[in-house]
Amino acid sequence: MTLNQWLFVALGAGVGTYILRAAPFLLTGRYMLGGRALKFLIYTAMSFFAGVVSKSLIMWKGEFDAVELLIKLTALIVALALYARLKSVLLSLFSGVFLAVALKYFM
């Protein structure tokens, strides 16, 4: 494909995606949604959140690797345990990531 064709794809997909992003501000933003609709949005967001985590841990780039998954889960558990003890997000985060890199290097 030529540069112009790629620019055309960028423009087309970019405009379409922008409409998806902006339309709700025009359509629903001026109105207060009801209780059930808000609950739906909250549960959907929480599920998105958990989905991002599991997709990143279990199938990074669409590939599954049991050893890597074990390392990642170990790092995650250590980070959560550290947070429960120290109540520091950054320290727990960096400790977990450092542990995962060390395990990956030595395994």
Next chain:
Amino acid sequence: MAVSNDFRRGMRVCVPALPTIFTIFIGYGMAAQMANVPPLGAFAMTVAIYAAPALYAILDLSISGATLFQLITIGILANLRFFVMSVTLSQMFRDVPLKRLLLWAQFVAMTPFLLTFFQSRREEPGNLFDYYRGISVPMIPAIIGGTAVGIALGGNAPAELIFGATLFMPIYFSLLLAIDIKSRYEMAAVGLGFTLTPFLETLIPGWGMAICAVGIGLTLSLAES
């Protein structure tokens, strides 16, 4: 324009997620180079579409010889989740002038959406729109810089570094979830989202996460009422 405390707080809270975002776009830059996308084309796609899953989907499809219309369609469909995110954000930003909303709508993405969502549940959330803007701003250099580094590296990035950098976001988000779950329905949403998303993403690549989240949201909100 003065920078508010909420804007600064947004910038700070975004920092732990930046290494993962940067790495995701390094991966995209490398993939774009391998798919023979000219660097200017790769940058234009990054800026215009501003979402890694759609970029990967377009590259995958381009290799199999799809038409331009098919590439544009898959790029838009892969981003349908932004509609649900913007509906949620529109409820938090109801007092913000429409012009400003439309300007910043381009930056609706997973990280600003989720971090702003969590902030909205605090006792004193502050100015959520400033907070959202604060999250969005440091993401721009991470996304564009990641694409540039990926194009420059080709296939030469050290594996351990990439592996470590990809872990910042899932561990960070897990910690935020652990802090923020408030009811058993929310716990159910998290548990179901965590376990079902990989299966649905395998069955329907690019769609699984959105379908899963909307399905769980709908089921639980109906069950609770």
